Amino acid sequence: MAPMPKSLSEASLQLEQQLCFALYSTSLAMTKLYKPQLQQIGLTYPQYLAMLALWEHDGLTVSALGEQLHLDSGTLTPLLKRLESADLVSRQRDDEDERRVMVRLTPAGKRLKSRAMRIPATMLDAAQCAPTEAQTLTRQIQMLRNRLSTA
Template identity: 60%
Template sequence: MTKQTTIPPPAEDWLELDRQLCFALYSASLAMTKMYKPILSELGLTYPQYLVMLVLWQQSAITISDLGGKLKLDSGTLTPLLKRLEAAGYVHRERDTDDERRVLVTLTQSGRNLRQAAAGIPEEILCATQCSLEEIQSLTKRLQDLRSTLEVARAED
């Protein structure tokens, strides 16, 4: 790591669960996923499938490799998700004609139509957080910056 931070001697035990950033992030992630579950079940989606659809609604054709990079998931995790989305009629997978090693994922018309049904989800989640839009945007940016910093630190090790 390039940046060293000196941790002051703890006035209290730093190994308490509630002092752990990792646990705060983990438990907040669990709470967020639980918030999404009933909303997404109305659309017939799981949370990971919703994340895939979010990417595809921005970019209607993408390789599995690029999709995995955006979602920070490996192909072993993505393939079953994509198979279920394909069985539901939302996506189509096919080999790239230019490079048979690559598999392209594209939205079907049903997948494109699902976007309209999902349009109210962000507002519903925003209301549940009881945060302002500015607070959510700031928190999202800070978490993205933290993720980037941690990725760089891990790459340096």
Template identity: 65%
Template structure:
């Protein structure tokens, strides 16, 4: 019969930690994306911002931050670099100068065509079926919702 110390020791083993499984998987996914994103001239966080803007152009910084779970202090420098690269424009709202709208430039919109191959490459690299990836994504999203509720 296992004693309490054995149980505590098992609970504190690295490979038994969900947080480490998620963290190390995130690192592996980012590493997988890196060479493809370098071809596009994007970092992983910039790619995520572009995905949101390709879905809905003209969002405010705060709206973009909500979608990405990032605060404006993290997002602003990232967007400045994207603006310098010619991918987005940042425009202050006339009615409320605190609100900054992010709009894709022609180059930013054009980049979407080049990025279109990335999901297929990721699918191939994961060796998962589409239904498997859809299910896994939904499970992780559901888990995130419970954590942030």
């Protein structure tokens, strides 16, 4: 393999040329925009993600929820404890397999969904992003995440 010309090598180390930095700084900007929206409904960003997963599929096991959120149990357990303390979810051992813990929405957790319904549109407006553009970006980032996960 031929050595890279010096200019290409130096350019590859410029901060603004880094895909990882673009993703990182965009994530920071996105969560900063979410913060006031989520404060209005009493959730942190990671809690919001867990609630999104449960609003979509209530009654997940802790391990299935962790897989969906890409979180390990050491991160997920304290998050679920806080949601349980807020009376938004309940955790119970599975009757069929006591090794599994099921996470279910409480009535308050189910009601919170209606208050969260405005958040996605608010975020699209803030990003000045059409729904189709957001869907395309989301698919591209998911494909990148999946490739990186298998690398």
